[in-house]
Amino acid sequence: MAHDRKFRFGVMCSHAASAADFREKARNAEALGYSTLFVPDHFIDHPLAPMPAMATAAAVTDTLRIGSLVLGNDYKHPVVLAREAATLDLLSDGRLEVGLGAGWMTADYEKAGLELDRPGVRIDRLEESVAILKGLMADQPCTFHGKHYTVTDLDGQPKPVQQPHPPFIIGGGGPKILGLGAREADIVGINANLRGGVAISDDTARSMTGVATDEKLARLRAAAGDRFDELEIQSFVGFTNFTDDRRALAEMMASAFGVAPEEALEIPVVLAGTLEEMIDDVYTRRERWGMSYVVVGVDVMEQFAPAVARLAGT
Amino acid sequence: MAHGRTFRFGVQSGGASSAREWREEARKIEDLGYSTLFMPDHFIDTPFAPMVGIAMAAEATESLRVGTLVLGNDYKHPAVVAKEFATLDVLSDGRVEAGIGAGWMRTDYDALGLRYDLPGIRIDRLAEALAVLKGAWGPEPFSFEGEHYNITSYDGLPKPVQQPHPPILVGGGGRKLLTLAAREADIIGFTPVARTGEVTTEQARETLPATWTEKFQWVREAAGERFDDLELQIRYFFAAITDDRRGLAEAAAPAFGISADEALQSGVALVGTVDECCDLLVQRREEWGVSYIAFGDNEYEAFAPVVARLAGA
Numbered sequence: 361m362a363h364d365r366k367f368r369f370g371v372m373c374s375h376a377a378s379a380a381d382f383r384e385k386a387r388n389a390e391a392l393g394y395s396t397l398f399v400p401d402h403f404i405d406h407p408l409a410p411m412p413a414m415a416t417a418a419a420v421t422d423t424l425r426i427g428s429l430v431l432g433n434d435y436k437h438p439v440v441l442a443r444e445a446a447t448l449d450l451l452s453d454g455r456l457e458v459g460l461g462a463g464w465m466t467a468d469y470e471k472a473g474l475e476l477d478r479p480g481v482r483i484d485r486l487e488e489s490v491a492i493l494k495g496l497m498a499d500q501p502c503t504f505h506g507k508h509y510t511v512t513d514l515d516g517q518p519k520p521v522q523q524p525h526p527p528f529i530i531g532g533g534g535p536k537i538l539g540l541g542a543r544e545a546d547i548v549g550i551n552a553n554l555r556g557g558v559a560i561s562d563d564t565a566r567s568m569t570g571v572a573t574d575e576k577l578a579r580l581r582a583a584a585g586d587r588f589d590e591l592e593i594q595s596f597v598g599f600t601n602f603t604d605d606r607r608a609l610a611e612m613m614a615s616a617f618g619v620a621p622e623e624a625l626e627i628p629v630v631l632a633g634t635l636e637e638m639i640d641d642v643y644t645r646r647e648r649w650g651m652s653y654v655v656v657g658v659d660v661m662e663q664f665a666p667a668v669a670r671l672a673g674t
Numbered sequence: 675m676a677h678g679r680t681f682r683f684g685v686q687s688g689g690a691s692s693a694r695e696w697r698e699e700a701r702k703i704e705d706l707g708y709s710t711l712f713m714p715d716h717f718i719d720t721p722f723a724p725m726v727g728i729a730m731a732a733e734a735t736e737s738l739r740v741g742t743l744v745l746g747n748d749y750k751h752p753a754v755v756a757k758e759f760a761t762l763d764v765l766s767d768g769r770v771e772a773g774i775g776a777g778w779m780r781t782d783y784d785a786l787g788l789r790y791d792l793p794g795i796r797i798d799r800l801a802e803a804l805a806v807l808k809g810a811w812g813p814e815p816f817s818f819e820g821e822h823y824n825i826t827s828y829d830g831l832p833k834p835v836q837q838p839h840p841p842i843l844v845g846g847g848g849r850k851l852l853t854l855a856a857r858e859a860d861i862i863g864f865t866p867v868a869r870t871g872e873v874t875t876e877q878a879r880e881t882l883p884a885t886w887t888e889k890f891q892w893v894r895e896a897a898g899e900r901f902d903d904l905e906l907q908i909r910y911f912f913a914a915i916t917d918d919r920r921g922l923a924e925a926a927a928p929a930f931g932i933s934a935d936e937a938l939q940s941g942v943a944l945v946g947t948v949d950e951c952c953d954l955l956v957q958r959r960e961e962w963g964v965s966y967i968a969f970g971d972n973e974y975e976a977f978a979p980v981v982a983r984l985a986g987a
Contacts, residue, residue: 379765403753407831409761412729416765419733435754439786444723451693451722451730472753473824510787518689518721 362589365646367671369664370396370655372429372596373413374406382408385658386417390424392665393672396457397421398429398596398655403471411444418452427457429596429655430531430549434463434474434482438489438509439516442496446520454521457547458493459529462486462537466557479555483536484508490528490544497525529594533567535579542583547592547653550576550628565617570626570648577649594653595628595645600660606633631656639667676902679965681955681984684710686743686909687971689722693730696722699971700731704738706978707985710771711735712743712968717785725758732766741771743863743909743968744845748777748788748796752803752823753830756810760834768835772807773843773863776800776851780871790871797850798822804842804858811839843907847880849892856896861905861966864889864941875931878940882932886941890962907966908958912943915976919946948979955984 371389376382389397397417399410414426426448431441449456462482463469469476477485488506495502496516504511520526530541531549541548553567566572581588603609609632610621617624624630628645631638645651656664685703690696703711711731713724728740740762745755755774763770776796777783783790791799802820809816810830818825834840844855845863855862866877866886880886894901912930916922919938922945927937937943944951944967959965969977 376764379767382765403757403828404831407761409754409758411723411725412758412762412765415726415729416733419730436750437786437788439717440723440749443717444726447689447721447723447726451696451726453693470826471828472751473826474751512784512787514717514785517717517719 363592363652365650365652366673367642367646367652367654368395369668369672370394370398370427370429370594370653371658371661372398372400372655373417373658374400374408375658376408376413379416382413382416383420385661386421386424389658389661390421392661393668394424394661395672396425396427396655398427398459400429401431401435402465403468404465411448414456415448415451418448418455423455425455425457426452427529428459430459430461430529432463432465432468433460433486433489435468435472438492439496439511439514441489442493442516443518445493445526446497446516446518449520449522449526450518454526456520456522456526457529458526459531459549460486460490461531464555464557476557479534480536483540486530486537487540487544490530490540493528494525527592531594531596533576538576538580539583542580542587542591545591547594548580549594549596550580550649550651551596552629562618565619565627568627568629569619569623571623573626573628573649592653593650594655595649595651596655597629597631598657599630599632600638600656600664601630601632602634602660602663603632604634606637635664635666638664639670642667642671677905677965679905679959679963681959681965681967681987682709683977683981683985684708684712684741684743684907684966684968685971685974686712686714686968688714688720689727696727696730697734700734700738703974704735706974707981708738708974709985710739710741710968712741712771712773714743715745715749716779716782718779718781725762728770729762729765732762732769737769739769739771740766741843742773744773744775744843746777746779746782747774747800747803749782749786752806753810753825753828755803756807756830759807759840760811760830760832763834763836763840764832768840770834770836770840771843771861772840773845773861774800774803774807775845778868778871783871793848793869794850797848797854800844800851801854801858804844804854807842808839841905847889852889852892853896856893856900856904859904861907862893863907863909863968864964865909866942878930878932878937881940881942882936883939883941887962901963905966906962906964907968908942908964909968909970910942910944910973911970912937912940912945913969913973913977914945915948915951915979916945917947919950948983951977951980952983955980
């Protein structure tokens, strides 16, 4: 079924000062009209583990959806992950969105002593994981013999409430991961190419210009074929800056990242300006790239809420 | 600090069929005076993932503690486990008990496509995992170079609310495992050993006095001065409130390959009237030091009068 491309919004929450603080954030996100609270998955700088945090957020809200953005596939075996995701979908009465990535942050692998394979291998492994997750969430027992995982006649338990499975979000920036998203995901997150293993660099910035994003969408469209119209396109806006002078900010970003100022403001992980300017950008990006699912950081949740109130569901 | 050996009680539950049922079960367990809701960690015949289930149970309750009985160490990397327990400890305001074992059920390894290593290797890996857990929960970045895990200047986040860390419960029954537990755990859960990787009548024999009581001696010897600080737990697998303990034992014993007399002497059997069960628990606390009592989700309601009488005593 074709996706209607109506706007919805998520909030990314990686920190909480206390249990009370986290509960309040989740309830606030729900009250402000956000669709989804997302939790990231890293071993540094992101002090909430996604599974218990998502479970808690679901428990203290009624309609708020919960999701991972994204789980690093290499940190858990897919059979473990399938059981956790299905349990969470069941216990949240069908409010889970499973965001999955191939794993990219070098520090995660170093800290935990995991081998950081080259991207192609990590993406192959993710592809196998997706097949296993879908297999275990389906009615029939799952058998899967891959290069990385072997599952034999296993009936996954529990079964998720959302059928055939909770929406899968696959996010990335390179052609191979976008190809996987095109074939297997329900929601595709358009990100920077993170081949350098760090979030902020010239390379990641240049991989996110308007022109580069045009290319990503073209690739996604080609890879998805008939599926493209069904995909929901997501953008995580990691840099949100409310200012009356976005030109000055653009120039600062431009010199920091080696792009032109007008390019800086097109970067879909950036929203800079007044609320009205941001709303214009959000519209423009939906027209240009189909990005109808916009995620902002929890620190700007309240400031951005008027945009959510205006746009959500339209 | 020496453990007071006051009684407390837990329930080991595999889950429920809906979110509402699960919340109601957690609240009922809390209302009946139980200290802790535990979830097991298996991939066959156990519906819920424990970390998610106990997070939901914590949020549905006020003071109930939540834990795992027990996580199979081999199913997740300890850096992941440390982070999940610490997160849950923060989000539950310090109500987590981190139960972990070496992994034993062969069907779990089959489900994950993992090699079923020799027990000694699994226990070595658990020993390393305990060091990783404690390191990640500690105040400083830490490094650990082991045979199985390598951690490099990792500052685990978040830090748990309970300090220095949530109570670590190590479950098992063999000498090597219990020796490790005696040195490293806060709580020891005694179970028979499943040498073949599945539940057999062999385990029932192992719970008979001749082989069962020596487990406590092993722990005492290995723990040394730590013994007084340890909390000891038994999960009662054969538990019933009945006026006819003899009749029940005669009906149940054959399935376990033991006689009715033996069944009543088993270290994991608690069968009788409320008075008889309370007397036996008090007697075993004196003999073995076991003060932390766990039941399954089919039995906990029946044992509510025992909990009412002994919890905190």
